[in-house]
Amino acid sequence: MLEFIFQGACNDIKKTSHKWQTPSNIALVKYWGKTHPQLPKNASISFTLNNCNTRTRIDFNKKQNNNSIEFEIFFEGKIKEEFKPKIADFFDRIKKYCPYIYDYRMVIYSENSFPHSSGIASSASGMSAIAMCIMNLEKDLNPNMKDSYLKQKASFLARLGSGSASRSIEGPLVVWGKHLDIAGSSDNYAIKFPYKTHPVFDNYQDCILIVDKGEKDVSSTLGHNLMHNHPFAEQRFKQANDNLKKISDILQNGNLKEFISLVESEALSLHAMMLTSNPYFVLMKPKTLEIINKIWNYRRENDSNICFTLDAGANVHLLYPLSEKKEVDFFIKSELLKFCQKNHYICDYTGSGSKKINS
Structure with a gap:
């Protein structure tokens, strides 16, 4: 996806912080089965939820050594070393599209509106929240970025962390996966359901x-x-x-x-x-x-x-x-x-x- 590769910064940002709230979602038509890299074997559609969400803040501080990706993760006030491997894998997958993450030490603060152990999958809300914070940094670096591009690339990035996370950027109905009957649909990112829904x-x-x-x-x-x-x-x-x-x-x-x-x-x-x-x-x-x-x-x-x-x-x-x-x-x-x-x-x-x- 060449259109999502970062083209270079207009601004030099030394320090910034961004906080986003992104929801969980529940699929109505399920996807079950995928190919590398996180591409669905069939299209799916979900309801975006409202109350079940993750709030994530990332503090970005520019560092001199840009040879590695550095971050810490705090979940509900406590450092969570056990969360780091999955997030590290996510950063490794997106570095091609967001090379600027090498330039910053990131401290991630995250919390759920629902109990983490409640049995509701939080990977969709968690990964999409990180993606939105990353893309907000990218907009700081390139202020002319359109909001539509920000959300589309955020969905693309979130998918690389968790497939269903691609569906948590927009709402209330979101389609992920290329489908001939859904205009604009893609395997690479999710889109809002493009047709007018019945009021019910x-x-x-x-x-x-x-x-x-x-x-x-x-x-x-x-x-x-x-x-x-x-x-x-x-x-x-x-x-x-x-x-x-x-x-x-x-x-x-x-x-x-x-x-x-x-x-x-x-x-x-x-x-x-x-x-x-x-x-x-x-x-x-x-x-x-x-x-x-x-x-x-x-x-x-x-x-x-x-x-x-x-x-x-x-x-x-x-x-x-x-x-x-x-x-x-x-x-x-x-x-x-x-x-x-x-x-x-x-x-x-x-x-x-x-x-x-x-x-």
């Missing part, structure tokens, strides 16, 4: 039911790698791309019954790939299935439009239109809370993406 999807609600806060038995990275020799991989990639075309139409026409069917099928298809890989693994828990059955019963008995989706884990995202919030809140507290670890759940809704914080 405005402020769509996502209640995250925390079934298990523990670390997953199988990491997402390993899960993606198991798709390389998966017997059903090609069928899955085709299914996902077909579903993206379908959900594009649904998001525009507002057919919630079709939305429910497709989103739930996508969630179960993702976990079916885990069940049929070699080695196979199960990330759902018994209480995950209990919640799913409760959702199905409630929807049938109340002619509701609630549905579920799953990430690569045991926790359940309960999706529903804002018009049903009062009734669904009662349903959660009366029927679903007992399946949540320590009664833990997080109420969220669709958001607009990354935000600059003036500290």
